[in-house]
Amino acid sequence: MPDPLFRCHGLRKRFGSSVAVDDVGFEIAEGEAYGLLGPNGAGKTTTISMVCGLLEADGGEVTLGGERLIDAPARVKARIGYVPQEIALYPDLTARENLTFFGRLYGLGGRALQSRIGEVLELVDLAGRADDRVSTYSGGMKRRINIAAGLLHRPSLLVLDEPTVGVDPHSRNAILERVAELNRDGMALLYTSHYMEEVERLCDRIGILDGGRMIAEGTRRELVDRLDRADRVELEVDGAAAAVAEGLAALDEVDRVQAADRHVTVLARGARRLLPRMLELAERHGAEVTSAQVIEPDLEAVFLHLTGKALRD
């Protein structure tokens, strides 16, 4: 296998007595899309901050194109495009002024910069609003220009930290389309999200983070195969969900159960055949099942299998 474009290993970060990231490592090949999946607080943003040189790691190493971040921070940073979770733009400046400012920080200038600004504005469909202040944009437009600012210097690796948070479904789809297009054009991606479907849609390989540790890594297929053909069952119950979950956990076919409010998530082999028994058991516990859904193995089920928790806890 050729040398990867990006590599990090043994990354550690501690804040006081709390360990945010513990021994995290992964590689990204040229043109590959790598997803970091995990619930809020799993360590995704801390990992990305260390990858982008925003946070000094307590241990471990980051390399891009064979150069260590610690040895050549400016050269490594110049090859990374960073799209933070927040709308990291100046609202009182226009889109063009924002892009001009960030482009200059990457050493761009003159006609080359203006031409590149035109290109990225076209890419995110905002050329017509280039001279409007960002404060007048809708949430989706702000997200798109937020991504555009990370593309100006044609990075080798685009790092996107939850770029669709708080965006309506239509804008979200548009953003994912653009990101996929960039990846198809050869740009490597490091994409973090707690939306499993985004990571499944975009990423070639996926790392699952929980409690600051990388608990699994592989392609979607490889991860799902870990489930041993277990399906995920989502139950909505009117009654004691916790008692129902406790009863379900006693069944041999059930791998994991997790209850939250009126919602019970079950990971079980032969789930379709097991469903009538589940409904019966719920009734015995004085709860009525108002909705039941059997879902094919997916990353949500993988996460439940690995951690005993739902991804969106």
Place this chain on the structure above:
Amino acid sequence: MRAALWIAARELRVRLRDRSALVVGVIAPIGLALIISFATGGDGAPFQAVAGLVDEDGGEIAKAFATDVLGSDDVAQVFEVRALASRDEAVAGLENGAIDVAIVLAPELETITILRAPRAGIAGEVAASIAGNFAAQLAGVGQAVGLTVMTSMFGADAFGDDGPSFDAFSGARVEEVELAELDVEALAEEVADAELSIVLEDASAGESGLGSAAYYGPGMAMLFVFFLLGAAPRSLLAEARDGTLARVRAAPIPVAAIVLGKGLATALLGLVAMLVVWGVTVSVFGQSWGDPVGVLALLIAFVLAALAITTLVSVYARSASQADGYVSIVAFVLAMLGGNFLFLGDLPEALQTVARWTPNGWAMQGFVTLTADGGGVASVGAPILAILAFAAAAFLAALPGLRRWTEA
């Protein structure tokens, strides 16, 4: 460095566009200057006071002080000097309002006492500044006197075409012809023995209220510049919260460029604001702040100190609103202690000493010196150095917090 300039340019654009800098830095100080003008009954006329001189010494130095310092053109613009026979006559004059301040030269020149009416605080400050400057330069005078003695013995030609000069003597030039009229040997003897101390005393009761935009102008500008400059560390905190700081830090630029860029932009705004107040005071109220180079040097030094102090108090705040609170408290406390609201000379002696521990106090002293004796930048060297020392100390103390902030 280029990155710092881009950041400074962006910061300026944002600050000017949101209009806060315009309001805090320009409109508010000008508005306050107008209010002060009305409140103090200022009619735009330049500061003028009547000073009584009591010469209990009668020696050559005292004579030189009377004729060459108080009699100089610069001081004549500020004080109309009247010779008085005794301290009692001076006190009576202060009480009946005939004079605003009296300068008493004690026998053997052990002290120079400034007696002033409380209503004439600024006149006392100005007189004390003149006397202080005179005392501080006696050593230089001693050197000049030595030269003069030599000149009287060997002739001016022995020391170059221009001959000796009394330039160091309180900024007042004494022509060779006047030197010849002095008993230079007696003067040299007196200078060698002299060790002056300056005493400022309130000598009569009276209504306060006499003021001048030449004093309050810089005082108010100093207060407002704190609020203006406090926006720099606050905006850094806001950028950390909004994510723009992280995005800037992800760029291939040093962290120092971010701090430098923001500091540069804000210092420039602060300086421009103070220049505007200066300009308005001069052009609208006709109140001179003194030598422009000296004023500019004082303003630059003060802006640096205020920037460092606001940064220091902000970097240890937990939020932008907490930082705002800290900056407001510090701005008002320093302004109060430093004599921005009240004439320094009106404050109790203990507070006058405390004023020396504030950049505001030093700056006010500097402005009074510039206004009083018409000296150049050299006459405010000590205040400028003291203010820069405050700036350096505050900046060094802020560094650890600043580092934590920019890396958060």
